[in-house]
Amino acid sequence: MQVSNEFLAMAGYVALILIIPGPTNTLLLSSGVRNGLSKTIPLVFAEAFGYFLAITFWGAFLLSIENFLPSIFQWTRITCAIYIFWLAFKMWRISSNLDEPKEGKSDFIQVFITTLLNPKALIFSSSIIPETAFISIDNFVYAMAVFLIILFPVGVLWASLGGLMKISLNTGSHIKVILRVASCFLIFFSFLLVYSGVIKR
Template sequence: MFSTNALLQMIAGFFLILLVPGPTNTLLLSSGIKFGVARSINLIAAETLGYLTAISAWGFFLLALSHSTPALVVAIKLLCAVYIAYLGWQMWPSHPTAGGVDGKRMTFASMYCVTLLNPKAILFASGIFPLAAFASAGVFFVCVACFVLTLVPVALGWLCLGASLKGGGDAPVKPALLLRCASLVLLLFSATLAYSVLMA
């Protein structure tokens, strides 16, 4: 079905794209800072489900429709940009103090939604998953298994990074400052995405 080299190339592609900072990883990082790994671990399941839903949708439906209905793709990308901007605005800590960060806990549903709208899913569906994955259940299962086995340690790494930055006033990097930087990353990501869609 797959050669060892093909599997390794696919896993490497998954790893590199998942590792790149973006909206989902930023939310994992911020949750690790605010609540630690144990209270944020369910977000990995939400991210997994969100990606698999989006990848399946793009692979089976949206990519086929994009040739005849390009406006649908534009609308989805703009919706993605708006939602990411909203999350960036929500992430900005309203009462930063020396000892902690104000903010609501990221819910399973919110993490699922932001991952569902993550543009990385389009790249996975169109560039990393082979076309055969959307025509054969066996090939699709192998690709999904490789994807999940790559996603879990990467997501856990972002949570652990956030948790390692959680601390009191003696922490070298203040959580409030890091969350503000993460908020700006999301807002910039949103603006860049919207600009690229509107100028296309």
């Protein structure tokens, strides 16, 4: 039951972080605006592949140096908390300017590489995905399954968001509210990370 609750909490935090505007989501959004949802779906698979490799690398790396630096996970969580707080501020600003993105062409390789280098992967591996996932293969498979189940609908959401923004100004106002509420949740989550990294050390 405790493991299930742990992965349930992970699912909620994964959804919150994934929905944040960022480089990968911007590419999905711009492709959705130009090419439509059906032609953008393959890019979501590129995102999934990029996150899978990046999370696997960061999780294994952090676990391998934990014996030499026992506090590595705590300090990484604090660093991630600062980054998430900055993302919350950035999201609030973006909510005030929902103009159509001006990105260039978005292809499979571009989305894959952008996701592979996305700092969110470090947040997932160090602060959100349970540490046991990088110790037990069963837990790793379970954690990544949960992660991917959440990633695909969020990716599709961003891919179709560009078209939705063109429907009416009212839709844009709803998106603005959603982004600002998510921004507040991110600030709360950043404080939780500081608590887990400092208070509980």
